[in-house]
Amino acid sequence: xxxxxxxxxxxxxxxxxxxxxxxxxxxxxxxxxxxxxxxxxxxxxxxxxxxxxxxxxxxxxxxxx
Numbered sequence: 001x002x003x004x005x006x007x008x009x010x011x012x013x014x015x016x017x018x019x020x021x022x023x024x025x026x027x028x029x030x031x032x033x034x035x036x037x038x039x040x041x042x043x044x045x046x047x048x049x050x051x052x053x054x055x056x057x058x059x060x061x062x063x064x065x
Contacts, residue, residue: 016030019033028062029059029062033059034059034062036055037055037056037059040052
């Protein structure tokens with residue numbers, strides 16, 4: 001496996017990685033995800049409820065503190 005040096009970043013304090021923001025020793029989520037939960041459309045059926053609960057449960061540890 002080769003590494004493209006142009007794509008590498010060293011000595012940075014904050015980076016986005018797979019839906020998360022990583023800062024020196026901290027893991028948080030992107031604020032867009034919290035806004036998506038707050039602005040979720042009104043649920044009309046069980047499938048939409050399951051979708052919302054799955055999304056919420058994944059990000060729950062970052063929202064409820």
